[in-house]
Amino acid sequence: MKALILSYLRSDPKAARVVPATGYTAHLTLFAAGAMAFLAVFALALSLAAGRLADRWAGELARSTTLRISAPADQMTTQVDRALAVLQQTPGVATARALSLEEQAALLSPWFGAGVDLSGLPVPRLIEIRETETGYDAAGLRLRLAAEVPGAILDDHGRWRRPLVEAADSLRRLGFFSMALIFGALAAMVTLAANAALAANAQIIEVLRLIGATDVYIARAFVRRFTLRGLGGAAVGTVLGIGGVMLLPEASAEGGLLTGLGFRGIGWFLPAIIPVLAATVAFGATSFAARQTLKELA
């Protein structure tokens, strides 16, 4: 496909001159490609930002639950074991692991300084719970724990993020769907413009046929033009779109999606595929339109 496009673009520009330049369909195509590329940049930025957010929140969600067990020192081990056994039988719990004393000490070090020795202190033991995608039923788990492990407190303060993760995932899908729609709309517009150009040049096509031009030769003049217009218009639209994204406020930790709309690192080069995609779409749409029209004019 790419080689085919390149061969069309490289083909004799004199051959392309057999079709007169049509000022106004040309400008419409350029504008449509530019506008669609501009929108596509935002759709892409939205998808990527939503994706990052979903990943981050999902990560936090996975690490969001701890089970705290406070028990007299002699019952501690049995209660921890029993809690682990309960957790292992609970649907929706991926893993459950008791933190070692060293790990707990590391968690407390901001408050007590490094090297604190917890072995003599009555600190509660912590069990880290990782959820599966579907998650567990917190109310049910609490009931079982209350019955079997009296010293256990389920701390699931992070779980409120679950619907947000789902929302961010939907937003990401919506962004990609929008991109597909944008390119679909571009294909439709280019097809219409190409059809208009072909119809307007029916006489020229007739003359070219008379002197022995093949369909490929005739189509090439149109395809070349619309592909270049798609590429050019989309390049301008993409640059403007990236400019627009750059003008958005800086990402901040709290702002979430609103301020996180942008690209990261080499992600800034990702919109470069938009003009290429637009050119491919224009190429395909014009080839299709030309093939249809030339068949009908035969």
Added chain:
Amino acid sequence: MIEFDKVAYSYGGGELLSDISVRLAPGSFHFLTGPSGAGKTTLLKLCHGDLSPTAGHVRAFDMDLTALGRDDMAMMRRRFGVVNQDCRFLDHLSVAENVSLPLTVAGHDASQMSGDLKELLEWVGLTDRAGALPPELSGGERQRAALARAVIMSPDVILADEPTGNVDWEMSQRLLHLLVELNRMGKMVLIASHDLQLIRAAKSQVQARVLRIAGRKLQLAGADL
């Protein structure tokens, strides 16, 4: 070289041409006459596949034109030089570019053939108008440009529909002479024309036969012409 085998044609109403069988040999020179509306233009269009017969077969270069695919048809057209009655051009290209368009389309480097182009434009008297656009030409100039375009590829068959309809006697002699010269080089020539003077002039230069469409049939016209 061009063969009609029981060809009939109708534009949808009654048959305009029916049961026409004729063979035009390579290197022959023919005139096609008949009253206006008899179907001369139609017959020429059948010759180069612009129209397909409603019955029968048209063969050119031993190939059935109706059976050809579109690409093969395009290649076939390059062996025909056609002057249509309405002489259409690409109006945004100059006369010189239009005349050399068959070369461009066939992938030849037109700039390498600029000598031929100049000579041809000179012959049809369009050297001064080479840079003009087709809409700026007179009717006769258009016909001359169309003839030049038809012969630039040195095609095997030249089909001309009233090529001298709009030019003065002197110019029509000049154009005829060009066609006669091409015929001497072995090209087949078929000219639709009402112009009896032109036909007589041609007959004095080459062995030309006259075909006449009358009553939907094609006949060989008498020696009185």
